[in-house]
Structure formats: structure tokens, C-alpha cells
Amino acid sequence: MKIQVRYFAVFRERLGREEESIELPEGADVAVALEHLGQRHPVIADLRGRFQSAVNQAMVPTSTPLRDGDELALIPPVAGGADERHAVVVRERPSLDRCLAQVTGPEMGGVVTFTGVVRRQSRGRAVERLEYEAYAEMAEKVMRELCDQIEAELPGTRLAVEHRVGVLAVGDPAVVIAAAAPHRAEAFTACRALIDRLKEHVPIWKKEIGPDGAEWIGLGP
Numbered sequence: 001m002k003i004q005v006r007y008f009a010v011f012r013e014r015l016g017r018e019e020e021s022i023e024l025p026e027g028a029d030v031a032v033a034l035e036h037l038g039q040r041h042p043v044i045a046d047l048r049g050r051f052q053s054a055v056n057q058a059m060v061p062t063s064t065p066l067r068d069g070d071e072l073a074l075i076p077p078v079a080g081g082a083d084e085r086h087a088v089v090v091r092e093r094p095s096l097d098r099c100l101a102q103v104t105g106p107e108m109g110g111v112v113t114f115t116g117v118v119r120r121q122s123r124g125r126a127v128e129r130l131e132y133e134a135y136a137e138m139a140e141k142v143m144r145e146l147c148d149q150i151e152a153e154l155p156g157t158r159l160a161v162e163h164r165v166g167v168l169a170v171g172d173p174a175v176v177i178a179a180a181a182p183h184r185a186e187a188f189t190a191c192r193a194l195i196d197r198l199k200e201h202v203p204i205w206k207k208e209i210g211p212d213g214a215e216w217i218g219l220g221p
Contacts, residue, residue: 001026001068005037009076011051014043024066030055031062033072044074051076052151059155086160087143089136089204094162099178102160110184112191116175118168126210132165132174135203139163142202150193157181157190163204 006019022040024033030053038045052059054073055066066072086102096113104111118130147159163175175198179191198204206217 001028001066003033003066003068003070003072005033006071006073008073010047011043011074011076015041027065029063029065030060030072033066034062037074047076052155061152061155085144085147086162087140087147088162089134089139090162090164091166092164094164094173094176096176096178099160099162099176103158103178103180105158105180107156107182108158108180108187109182110187111178111180112184112187113179114175114177114191114195115173116195118170118172118174120170122208125208125212127170127208128211129170129209130168130174131207131209132163132168133205133207134163134165136165139202139204143198146194146197146201150190150197153193154181154186154190157186159190159194161194161198163198163202165204 002021002023004019004021007015007017012018022033022036024036034044034048034053038048052075053062053064054060054075055064056071057073059075086099096115100111100113118127120127143161143163147161150159151157158180159177161175161177164173168174175195177191177194179187179194181187181190208215208217
């Protein structure tokens, strides 16, 4: 089958073309097309994971099957966002406004935010403060990967996150997330998915300090 591939911005400049036709086997999906294009154009292989795909003008995950005559567009990060998405470890108070600025836009009909705040009680123990420590470079890489995964699972969504490290008092925000989507259901789902996966996969560790001592959570006293 034959599909039409369209290029914009960085792809158009580096490839020196706006579009091309490619032949793919019947039953191929977007992932197969991207693999084929990456072998043909090294710049596409180099940028894998840093762009999204649209089929017939709709954002789609790479598992989407293609049909003869489809149009596949490679979508680099849009103006207003950085090449590297906003998923950062910070030492100052995390900013929900910064996250919102990265995800909102005229196409987004639902915007959902989450703020994780240090609470006074945890697992039946009093908490005076928390200490967060991170392998910052790896933490940011994993957070970007989680955002990529969720956005691929929920086409059209956009995520941004900031997580604080250092000493936090009761009431201080530790993490903020903004999720946007054309519809509210996907925005809610994306926001919840990111905080759940972040707590499970990102190398950020928490120590609780209270009147009865200190404990690294998940490891024991």
C-alpha cells in the first residue's frame, strides 16, 4: 500500500522536502512507517521520541494501523514549547503556572491539574518536614518518558510536571502536574496516570521526619 508522508518545521528544513510517498506492506502501522522512514532518513531516526504522529489530521499512537492512501504527518514540538518537554526537578517552589503555560492552547477543551502537598500525618505518624532527594538527570529523563508514553496512549493530550527536592515543610507543594486534552475525560486520565507512574518509576526518594524519628519511605527506619 502507498501512504503520503508530510513534513513540517525541523523535518522540512533538514530533509529539504515537504512530503513524499512511501510503499508499505499491507497491515503496517505507524510504528512500521516510522521505522521505514528512519532507515531512509537518519534525521527521523535521530529525533524518535521527540515528535508525535498524525494520521489524516488526527494525533495517533504508533500502534495505529495504516490504510492505502492515508496521510501520515510527523509533528515536531509546536511553537511555545521547548524541544525538551517541561518535566523538571526543581529546588524552589514548583510552579503550576509554568506547567499550565506548557499545555494550554486553543485546541484544548479540558485542563486538569494536580498538586501534591506535604501533610501533617502519614501512616499514623506525625510529620514535621520531608526531605526529597533525586537522581535529577535520570528523574527528568524518566518523567519525560512517562509523559511521552501517556500522550501516545491518549492522543491529543499534553503533560507538564515539576517535582521539588530538598527540605519541605508541612503545607509545601512537592509536585505539580498539568494535563490538557481536547476533552475533559482524557485530561483527567492523563493527569492521574502521570502521578501514579511517577511515584512508581521516577528515582525520587522521600524521607519523613517527625517527633519520633526519621524514615526513608519504602525502605523502613
